[in-house]
Amino acid sequence: MSERSRRYKAYQNPGFLNSRNARELRILSEYLEPKSRFDRHKVEDTIVFMGSARILSREAAADLLRAAQAGSGDLREAKTALQMSVYYEAARELANRLTLWSKGLAKEERRFVVCTGGGPGIMEAASRGAAEAHGINVGLTISLPKETEEFENPYVTRGLDVHFHYFFMRKFWFVYLAKAIVVFPGGYGTLDELFEILTLVQTRKVRKSLPIVLFGTEFWSKVIDFDALAEHGTIGPADVDLMYRTDSVDEAYDWIVLQLAEKALAEPGATL
Numbered sequence: 001m002s003e004r005s006r007r008y009k010a011y012q013n014p015g016f017l018n019s020r021n022a023r024e025l026r027i028l029s030e031y032l033e034p035k036s037r038f039d040r041h042k043v044e045d046t047i048v049f050m051g052s053a054r055i056l057s058r059e060a061a062a063d064l065l066r067a068a069q070a071g072s073g074d075l076r077e078a079k080t081a082l083q084m085s086v087y088y089e090a091a092r093e094l095a096n097r098l099t100l101w102s103k104g105l106a107k108e109e110r111r112f113v114v115c116t117g118g119g120p121g122i123m124e125a126a127s128r129g130a131a132e133a134h135g136i137n138v139g140l141t142i143s144l145p146k147e148t149e150e151f152e153n154p155y156v157t158r159g160l161d162v163h164f165h166y167f168f169m170r171k172f173w174f175v176y177l178a179k180a181i182v183v184f185p186g187g188y189g190t191l192d193e194l195f196e197i198l199t200l201v202q203t204r205k206v207r208k209s210l211p212i213v214l215f216g217t218e219f220w221s222k223v224i225d226f227d228a229l230a231e232h233g234t235i236g237p238a239d240v241d242l243m244y245r246t247d248s249v250d251e252a253y254d255w256i257v258l259q260l261a262e263k264a265l266a267e268p269g270a271t272l
Helices: 020-040 058-069 075-103 122-132 167-176 188-202 217-223 226-231 237-242 249-264
Strands: 046-050 113-116 137-142 161-164 178-183 212-215 244-246
Touching: 020 161, 020 167, 046 075, 046 122, 046 167, 046 188, 058 075, 075 113, 075 122, 075 212, 075 249, 113 122, 122 137, 137 167, 161 167, 167 178, 167 188, 178 188, 178 249, 188 212, 188 237, 212 249, 217 244, 226 237, 244 249
Parallel strands: 046 113, 046 178, 113 137, 137 161, 178 212, 212 244
Antiparallel strands: none
16 A cells, blocks of 8 residues: 555554644643653652753763873863762762662652653762662653764663653653752753742742752852842742752751651642
8 A cells, every 4th residue: 555545543643643733642642651651650759850961970080080181181171070070979879868768668659759851960870879779760851952862871760761852841740740859060951940940839830848959059159149139139038948058968868858758748649
């Protein structure tokens, strides 16, 4: 049968499904298909880790520095990579400890599953920490231009590596299941995600308790002057306190566990 004479049911017609007329169906599919996965794996709430895809592990950064010292690569960039690798290791340790804590809860469902953007850098670190604790973790990846899309995060749990076309649907799933957010140093994408979440919390579009940790006080104090926003009257003084800031894995762990124990565990299933 020729392609011209072939007859499709509407839901089997790739020409229609990929057309602008079916955009609503594609958007809906990025709600329903991930939901079916989360239901199957009993993922009801998450701890979301955000941060730069460019931050290397300590071992990778050390290799880069040795290569630069031998004359292969930029020495300044290699030294910066080694300095920033502390955030990779912190995300890895924090995700590991939170996963172990979650696994110890007396619940049948999988509680407080680590969730990332599924890419390299901080995302890989958190997925790695959760996997090393023998816990599942979610990776919400996004289609990008081919030259920037080639990465692999081998630590994301098979079946929970969800790939999106629409940024806004990916952001929805970041926030909808989240019971806590940890934001490590990052670039445009991380800042975009942080400010959208802060806007949702500030305007009470998110009605649940949503603890937010900014990890890396020196970085964040240089990159965003939240106090200046309050001083200029563009946010309220209380808005500055929507985030808990720390450089300590111990402090972040203790604060997140306290918040989840007091609020999320007391109100299971609370959503947007």
